[in-house]
Amino acid sequence: xxxxxxxxxxxxxxxxxxxxxxxxxxxxxxxTQKHLIKIFMSIAIMETALFLLFIxxxxxxxxxxxxxxDGQTGFTNMNDPIPHAMILTAIVIxxxxxxxGVSFAIEYYKLTGKTNIxxxxxxxx
Amino acid sequence: xxSILFIALPLLFGFATxxxxxxxxxGVVFTSTLMQVFLLYLAxxxxxxxxxxxxxISIAPPLGxxxxxxxxxxxxxxxxxxxxxxFSLYYLVHRKTDAYQNExxxxxxxxxxxxxxxxxxLSSDIFNIYVFFEIAGISAYILTAYKKTPSAxxxxxxxxLTGAVASVFLIFAIVLIYINIGSLNLAVxxxxxxxxxxxxxxxxxxxLLIGFGFKVEIFPLNFWVSDVYEGSSSLxxxxxxxxxxxxxxxxxxxxLYLFLPSGEFSVFLIYLGTISMLVAEIAGLKxxxxxxxxxxxxxxxxxxxxxxxxxxxxxxxxxxxxxAFAHSIAKMIIFLALTTIHKEYKSFDIEILKKxxxxxxxxxxxxxxxxxxxxxxxxxxxxxxxxxxxxAVEGILSVLIIIxxxxxLEAVYYxxxxxxxxEKSEKKDILKIGFTQKLVFLLLAVLLLxxxxxxxxxxxxxxxxxxxxxxxxxxxxxxxAK
Numbered sequence: 001x002x003x004x005x006x007x008x009x010x011x012x013x014x015x016x017x018x019x020x021x022x023x024x025x026x027x028x029x030x031x032t033q034k035h036l037i038k039i040f041m042s043i044a045i046m047e048t049a050l051f052l053l054f055i056x057x058x059x060x061x062x063x064x065x066x067x068x069x070d071g072q073t074g075f076t077n078m079n080d081p082i083p084h085a086m087i088l089t090a091i092v093i094x095x096x097x098x099x100x101g102v103s104f105a106i107e108y109y110k111l112t113g114k115t116n117i118x119x120x121x122x123x124x125x
Numbered sequence: 126x127x128s129i130l131f132i133a134l135p136l137l138f139g140f141a142t143x144x145x146x147x148x149x150x151x152g153v154v155f156t157s158t159l160m161q162v163f164l165l166y167l168a169x170x171x172x173x174x175x176x177x178x179x180x181x182i183s184i185a186p187p188l189g190x191x192x193x194x195x196x197x198x199x200x201x202x203x204x205x206x207x208x209x210x211x212f213s214l215y216y217l218v219h220r221k222t223d224a225y226q227n228e229x230x231x232x233x234x235x236x237x238x239x240x241x242x243x244x245x246x247l248s249s250d251i252f253n254i255y256v257f258f259e260i261a262g263i264s265a266y267i268l269t270a271y272k273k274t275p276s277a278x279x280x281x282x283x284x285x286l287t288g289a290v291a292s293v294f295l296i297f298a299i300v301l302i303y304i305n306i307g308s309l310n311l312a313v314x315x316x317x318x319x320x321x322x323x324x325x326x327x328x329x330x331x332x333l334l335i336g337f338g339f340k341v342e343i344f345p346l347n348f349w350v351s352d353v354y355e356g357s358s359s360l361x362x363x364x365x366x367x368x369x370x371x372x373x374x375x376x377x378x379x380x381l382y383l384f385l386p387s388g389e390f391s392v393f394l395i396y397l398g399t400i401s402m403l404v405a406e407i408a409g410l411k412x413x414x415x416x417x418x419x420x421x422x423x424x425x426x427x428x429x430x431x432x433x434x435x436x437x438x439x440x441x442x443x444x445x446x447x448x449a450f451a452h453s454i455a456k457m458i459i460f461l462a463l464t465t466i467h468k469e470y471k472s473f474d475i476e477i478l479k480k481x482x483x484x485x486x487x488x489x490x491x492x493x494x495x496x497x498x499x500x501x502x503x504x505x506x507x508x509x510x511x512x513x514x515x516x517a518v519e520g521i522l523s524v525l526i527i528i529x530x531x532x533x534l535e536a537v538y539y540x541x542x543x544x545x546x547x548e549k550s551e552k553k554d555i556l557k558i559g560f561t562q563k564l565v566f567l568l569l570a571v572l573l574l575x576x577x578x579x580x581x582x583x584x585x586x587x588x589x590x591x592x593x594x595x596x597x598x599x600x601x602x603x604x605x606a607k
Contacts, residue, residue, distance in 0.1 A: 030290065036282065043289045047296065054300045083303065086252055090296060093259045097292070100263060101285045104270055108278040117286075120279045123352040 008061060015056030022049035034116045036105040040098055047094045051087045058083040127167055128194035128247060131202055134160055135240035139233045146229040153232050154220065158213040161239070165210050168203040172586065191310070191604060192247040197590035200446060201246040201375050208367045208457055209239050211565055212360075215461050218559040219360070223468055225271065234271075237264040238364060242372035246379075249311045249604060251299055254376060258295060258340070262288040265369055269357040280356020283349045287339050295336030301329050312604035315383040315597055330390060333380065340373040342427050344401035351408075354420035359467060362416060363460035366423040367453040374427065374449070378434040379594065386597040388437045398432030399527045401425075406534040415473045418538065419459055422497065425535055426452045429528065433512040436519065442591035443584070444511030450583070451496050451504035451573065458493040458569050461562075462486055469556050478545040483556035485563065487546050492570045494539045496577065499532065504576040507584075 004010060026049060029042030058080055066081040109115055138160055145152045171194075194202070212235075225231045241260035248254045266288065270281025303309060305325055306317050318326070338346040354362050381394075402425050409421030426448065433445035463473065465486065470477050481487060496503035499510075509532070516525045558566075576583060593599070 043293060046293045050296050050300055057304055097263060097289050100266060104278055104282050104285060107273060108282060111275045122276050123279055123355050
């Protein structure tokens with residue numbers, strides 16, 4: 001029964017639909033939520049959805065990890081290493097931005113007691 | 126090996142600052158300025174070289190990371206290092222009375238900003254562009270919120286939120302590009318972008334437009350700009366409108382020319398830029414805070430540069446580079462002058478100009494404003510003239526008329542400011558300006574006048590830059606991706 005899910009096309013369809021659903025969950029949160037931390041969470045969810053989409057689509061089943069060892073000499077039958085390297089970098093950067101944002105939010109809360117973006121109005125004239 | 130130095134030296138310096146700060150209080154400031162002066166010297170030796178300069182540092186494409194230094198990117202690199210040197214020289218005097226807390230951190234951020242802006246311009250690999258996009262963003266967010274007052278943090282949060290959303294869309298575009306083309310190298314993408322299905326092409330273009338749209342401050346994605354300018358200190362604003370926006374603009378259009386050399390969306394982009402300009406100038410009319418007012422003026426000028434780049438012909442791009450040059454220098458003058466004024470009078474209200482008692486500063490600010498308006502004999506005129514001329518040649522008269530109306534609106538509030546400056550009313554005590562700072566202001570003003578009166582000094586260089594920027598085939602050949 002589970003053989004059906006092992007077909008590459010089916011896996012790719014599931015990955016695409018799932019990650020796009022996750023992306024729109026994040027987008028919905030970004031547009032509707034007012035709490036600063038929740039907005040940061042929404043952005044993180046959107047990013048994660050893209051990472052999943054990329055890794056899921058570029059992964060080829062029954063291909064090896066791209067490491068030259070154990071008698072492997074050529075780059076045949078290997079998964080493409082670039083998406084993994086890219087996503088690792090992107091995760092680190094996304095994490096740094098998120099941490100910076102949360103630290104700004106905490107400092108801002110300490111100074112003013114506000115967490116709602118609709119109340120951030122001291123710069124509007 | 127020289128083009129890598131423009132990125133490596135400031136980055137290395139950023140990381141070495143904690144060690145350098147052990148050598149006393151002034152160690153970081155002076156070594157950083159010296160390093161920037163060295164970079165400027167390097168840039169000038171490259172500019173004065175009559176040979177067409179192309180330098181590529183790469184691991185062979187389609188695998189490799191590559192930096193490519195052409196005349197177009199050399200222009201940006203020189204401009205950015207020049208502005209950063211000017212900024213550092215100004216800060217050397219400013220810090221004696223009004224130093225930033227924790228200067229070591231401040232200098233790490235400055236050098237990161239410089240390195241990433243140059244990196245954005247030189248990279249020819251879309252993932253590297255994303256990395257530099259984020260480094261420039263992060264240093265700009267921290268610089269915005271540096272003073273940790275409620276308004277600075279609010280501005281920082283707004284900047285960070287919009288930047289994070291922008292980067293999500295940029296990643297989405299990169300992911301789609303890699304899935305469809307299988308490479309990150311701009312030259313390889315440029316070769317096969319045209320063969321993609323129409324829907325995918327449009328989707329990627331829209332995602333790139335949203336991702337970069339936040340950063341190049343285009344209507345309706347520019348709602349955050351005026352808040353960020355008002356919340357952050359005016360010293361840092363000089364960098365934002367001089368360096369950061371210009372780097373994003375340059376790289377956005379570099380990518381656009383490579384991916385869509387035939388200009389499928391150029392009409393849409395031209396109208397987008399024109400509308401942005403009109404909206405910004407209308408919003409600028411009723412501002413009473415100087416920083417906010419100049420933020421709207423920056424938005425207007427950036428939108429004009431955007432329109433000129435979107436025209437996708439050599440004359441217009443040459444004009445765009447001219448405006449970018451004149452605008453960066455004029456805004457540097459304005460924001461540094463505002464910093465000087467704020468240090469004495471503690472106010473950014475528009476009325477403060479009435480009490481400004483410094484003939485030198487008034488004259489310098491007048492020159493900068495006239496150049497921003499595009500009055501003949503000032504550097505801003507040449508660029509605006511070239512852009513309007515090529516609009517007339519292309520026959521897009523509606524855009525031409527809107528730009529002229531927007532320029533008139535800009536003139537209305539600039540002449541209001543000039544009127545305030547020269548009004549005979551109660552003046553405060555005379556404003557003291559340090560010798561080095563006077564020299565900095567004079568240098569910038571003279572540059573505006575010299576380029577305005579003798580545009581031929583730089584026009585050939587800019588024309589070559591425009592040609593290189595527009596020629597996507599040559600770029601592909603240069604990177605050798607076949």
